[in-house]
Amino acid sequence: MKDAFQLKTDLTFLNHGSFGACPKPVFENFQDFQREMEQDPVYFIQKKFAMHLAKAKEALATFINCNVNDFIFTPNPTVGVNTIMRSLNLQEGDEILATNHEYGAMDRTWNFYCKKSGAKYVRQPITLPIISKEQIIEEFWQGVSAKTKIIFLNQISSTTALIFPVKEICEKARELGITTIIDGAHVPGHIELDIKALQPDYYTGTLHKWMLAPKGSSFLYVRKELQNQLDPLVVSWGYDSLAPSESPFLDLHEYQGTNDNAAYLCTPAVIGFLHQHNWVQKSDAAKKMVLQNYPRFCALLNSNPIAPLSAEFFGQMASIPVRTSKPEELKDLLFDKYKIQIPVMLLNNEVYLRYSINAYNSQADLDVLYGALADIIQTTTIIEV
Missing domain, CATH: 3.90.1150.10 (Aspartate Aminotransferase, domain 1)
Known part of the structure; x- marks a missing residue:
């Protein structure tokens, strides 16, 4: 399959996990959307974008098994998690329970918001070597307290590349009434992802890693009951919209003017490539x-x-x-x-x-x-x- 990618022929590329690699036909589809937009930017953005976006969302919703109106595209999971964090209304003394295997950018982001709010970011140690899934679960829950308001967990760790038992942790969190935020950056196209089966409160994952999409294509899923609590990172035309849809969540987060959304729009081509091969x-x-x-x-x-x-x-x-x-x-x-x-x-x-x-x-x-x-x-x- 190497001929299907644009990687240098003299390079031994063993780092797909960082930023992925996009196949030639998918990249061509990506550029086709960019060219189409440049031929008449006004018509494309005001008239055609919504149609292309609907097709992209339908394709991804089927692939990750969730409702088409329960997620938005984002450039990367960091944007998705920042969108969540700024709307959590954390109070002094609240605790966010994570592990000591989380992605460095996420550790830094939680530290930023905790410094502003007085909340506490708890990096619960998970001992290596791992002996069993039960060991991870037992050690993780040793970090919970009466002050725990949020559970933040990567499903696949970036540095250690380990798969974490997210489903079991989400199930217990629901029983305890604790909000779950799952960082699934490495999951879509890598291991099976079934949002409806997992039932997280929030879930973010990339398309540009293991799904092979162009760079800057990710998504943020939000449980329907929480969608109206989520403020946008950027306030734009969706706020007090002149033509509101049935979903204020989508109005606020999906339409941000002149962003280059071509990476999102080629999602059907991305999934088509995976199926074809x-x-x-x-x-x-x-x-x-x-x-x-x-x-x-x-x-x-x-x-x-x-x-x-x-x-x-x-x-x-x-x-x-x-x-x-x-x-x-x-x-x-x-x-x-x-x-x-x-x-x-x-x-x-x-x-x-x-x-x-x-x-x-x-x-x-x-x-x-x-x-x-x-x-x-x-x-x-x-x-x-």
Whole structure:
């Protein structure tokens, strides 16, 4: 499948998880919308945009199994979560329960809003290595208190690449009357997402990662009972609309003037590409490759798995602990000398090497990585084994 993408041929690309990679036909559809808009911007924005948006939303609603009027498109999950946060009306002493595996931008955003409100962001430690799903659940709920108002949880961790038991946590949160905000940035197109089955209060995910959409395409789902409580980040024509729809939620959040919405509009092409190329099967093959290679990288780096090697905890990417005091230097060396694009990330005072596998990857790509790491171990002191 590598010919279907625009990735450099001399690059070993093992970092789909950061920003994705868009197939050529989807990117062409994206540019077609941009060209159509430029041919008559007024007509496109005022007359055709709503029609294209409706088709895009219908396609995505079917793909993630939710009502078409219960979500909006956003450029990324950070925008979605910021939209939620500014409307939560947090009070001094309120607590937000998360884990110590959340995305760094989200940690920073919660810290920002907590500083303004006096609320407390609780990063509950989840011990590595993971032993079982039950261990995660038990450790997570040790962080709850009578002051817990919000549960914020990534479904797949960015740095550790671990899949978290979000469904079970959402179920208990509903019993306790605690609001749930789920960061599913890595989920759509990666593992199954069924919003109606999950029943979160809020859920945000990207299309431009594992669904292969152009950059800047994500969504924010909001449970219907909470939609009228959500203020827009930007107030525009949807406020006191001259032609209001049945949903003030959509009026306030969907129409923001001259944003470039082409990435959203090609959602039908995105989903069409996935179906046309049997992407579920390709994803399954990638997941098997991730698990099959994990033990040999652990052996090379003198490391241990951070969770049982199964689909319960790993998808199309995996993180391996690596002992180094120079993570940025290691990342730059892998790119500059060996032409390997791969993240080396720091979390909770540990460093992780995370490889992502998609249909354009092959075993040869992981062999290149293995050879590069072996060479670095032999010729430098950057990696300690």
